[in-house]
Amino acid sequence: MSDKQPHLLGPIGHAPLRRAASIRRTTSIDVFWPGGYGSDGHFRGIGRDIYSNSADSPPQTLALQRFEAVVSPQREIARLSTVPARPSAMALVGLNAGSQLRKALDGALAEDLVNSAPLYLLLDDLAGASLVANWAWSRWGDGWLNQFIPISDALALEQRRNSMTGVCTGFAEGSSAITDIRGQLHDARAVPALAHPDDPAGWHRLPASSGVTMRRARRIDVWHEQGRLRIDAMFQDSASTPDGGRMAVHEYGLQATADTQSAKLLTLVAQPRVLPYPECPAAADNVSRLIGLPLASLRQQVLLALRRELGCTHLNDALRALAEVPALARCI
Numbered sequence: 001m002s003d004k005q006p007h008l009l010g011p012i013g014h015a016p017l018r019r020a021a022s023i024r025r026t027t028s029i030d031v032f033w034p035g036g037y038g039s040d041g042h043f044r045g046i047g048r049d050i051y052s053n054s055a056d057s058p059p060q061t062l063a064l065q066r067f068e069a070v071v072s073p074q075r076e077i078a079r080l081s082t083v084p085a086r087p088s089a090m091a092l093v094g095l096n097a098g099s100q101l102r103k104a105l106d107g108a109l110a111e112d113l114v115n116s117a118p119l120y121l122l123l124d125d126l127a128g129a130s131l132v133a134n135w136a137w138s139r140w141g142d143g144w145l146n147q148f149i150p151i152s153d154a155l156a157l158e159q160r161r162n163s164m165t166g167v168c169t170g171f172a173e174g175s176s177a178i179t180d181i182r183g184q185l186h187d188a189r190a191v192p193a194l195a196h197p198d199d200p201a202g203w204h205r206l207p208a209s210s211g212v213t214m215r216r217a218r219r220i221d222v223w224h225e226q227g228r229l230r231i232d233a234m235f236q237d238s239a240s241t242p243d244g245g246r247m248a249v250h251e252y253g254l255q256a257t258a259d260t261q262s263a264k265l266l267t268l269v270a271q272p273r274v275l276p277y278p279e280c281p282a283a284a285d286n287v288s289r290l291i292g293l294p295l296a297s298l299r300q301q302v303l304l305a306l307r308r309e310l311g312c313t314h315l316n317d318a319l320r321a322l323a324e325v326p327a328l329a330r331c332i
Contacts, residue, residue, distance in 0.1 A: 008281055009273050011189050012234050012253050014196040015203055015219055018052040018059065022223035023328045025049050026194075027122055029129040030207045031214040037137055040078060043069040043126060047118025048204040051331055059201055062331055065119040067126075071097050075130050082119060086112070089123070097130040116327030121218075128317050129216040129237075135249055136214035136239035138186075169283035170276070172309045177277040189274045191238055191248040194219075213240040218321060222328045228266065229329055231256040235318040236274075248274045250314045252284075256322065263295045263326045270315060283312035287319065299323040 018024060027047040033039050045067040050059035067089075070079040075097040082089050091108045095101050105123055106113055112120040170177050194217055195203035203219075214237070221232040237250040253271035258264060268291055272281035289305045290298065302311070302319045 007272070008187075008275060009253075009271055011191045011248060011251060012236075012273055013192055015194055015199070015234075016221070016232070017196055017199050018050075018055055018202050019221065019223050020052065020054045021332060022052050022221055023049065023062075023331050024052065024059070024202065024222075025118060025121075025218070025220045025324065025328060026204050027118060027125065027218045028194075028204070028206055029122065029125055029216045030209060031129065031133045031136070032209065033212060037212075038073055040073070041071045041130065041133055043067075043071055043129065044207050045069075045122040045126070046204055046206070047122045049118060049328065049331070050201075063118050064204070065117060065122065067119065067122055069097075069126065071126075071130050077101065077126075082123075084119075086119070092123070098127050101127050116324045121321060121324060124320075125216055125218070125317065128314065129214070131313075132216070132237050132249070133214045135237075136212050139188075139239045139241045139247055140212050167308060168312050169309055170280035170312060172279060175277065175279040177279065186249075186276045187274070188247045188249050188276070189251075190241075191236065191246050191251070191274070194236075209240065211240070215239070215246075218318070220321065220324065220328065222325055222332065224260065224329075224332060227260065229258040229260050229263065229325070231258065231322065231325055233318065233322065234273075235314065235321075237314065249276055250274060252315050252318050254318055254322070258295055258325070260329075263329070265291050265293055265295060267291065270319075272315075275312075280312060283310070283315050286310050287315075290319065295325045296323055 029043055029045045032042045047065050049063040050061055052059045066083040068081050069077055072078055077093050077095055077097055080093050088108050092104055095104055109120050165173055217236045219234050223230055233254040235252050236248050238246045238248040241247055251274035253273055256268045257266045268287050270284040270287045272284050275281055286306055293301050299320045302316050306316055
């Protein structure tokens with residue numbers, strides 16, 4: 001880690017205009033609670049791949065896949081359906097949407113994994129989406145954390161230290177995140193719509209919503225330039241707000257280049273855009289550990305190279321998603 005700590009750059013804003021001869025993957029997982037706070041979460045995932053022959057022409061849809069899931073407050077997957085239908089995915093029902101899901105996913109969606117299909121990335125992302133989803137309620141009332149942590153501050157602090165210290169850069173020993181048990185130091189930023197107003201076709205149609213909602217969104221742009229494969233990606237966790245806007249709690253930008261023949265990473269820069277604590281951006285310094293690795297290996301290698309205090313859970317997931325790039329590049 002360098003002596004100079006990265007700082008937050010602020011929200012990326014709208015998606016860039018589509019480039020000529022480029023592939024774009026966009027994914028979103030929207031979460032709703034029809035039964036109110038403390039009830040099952042309803043998750044709707046959409047993933048789309050498009051090819052743009054030119055910047056101003058309608059894109060060609062290469063893939064459009066979806067899932068719907070009901071997840072309990074304890075993060076157990078109660079119901080799951082997918083489009084296209086994947087009978088093997090029903091093996092995920094009854095599992096915890098965290099580590100149990102990811103351990104079982106490769107077997108349940110083996111064909112989608114091999115093909116780097118959007119559905120695999122969507123269901124892999126259900127782990128992170130279900131982890132952060134309840135943060136949406138913090139935008140809708142000051143009493144949320146008192147319900148979420150209905151114990152004394154002293155006991156909550158002890159539990160937080162025991163369970164969270166060292167899990168990531170932001171929760172390193174002595175960080176402000178460990179002592180901020182009621183979210184008083186938690187940072188969030190207002191963010192605009194994902195789609196560019198001059199290029200609405202550049203993002204898939206998002207579900208209509210009202211009330212308390214949470215969204216996890218990704219974009220991966222891939223194109224060839226100067227003999228290299230170029231990648232521009234972003235990730236965002238955001239919640240609806242009572243005034244009709246959205247507030248983000250996590251956002252990263254990624255810029256990378258890779259060799260066109262070997263698909264090995266040549267350059268990689270992570271931009272911390274929106275993060276909850278001042279210690280969080282330091283994880284971006286460590287992504288250089290991945291340079292030289294094949295893109296297709298990142299789903300596994302990121303977890304080895306950026307473990308615990310070397311990484312950020314959400315940055316790691318954004319980096320792991322780059323394993324999809326070689327398959328996307330073959331469509332150009």
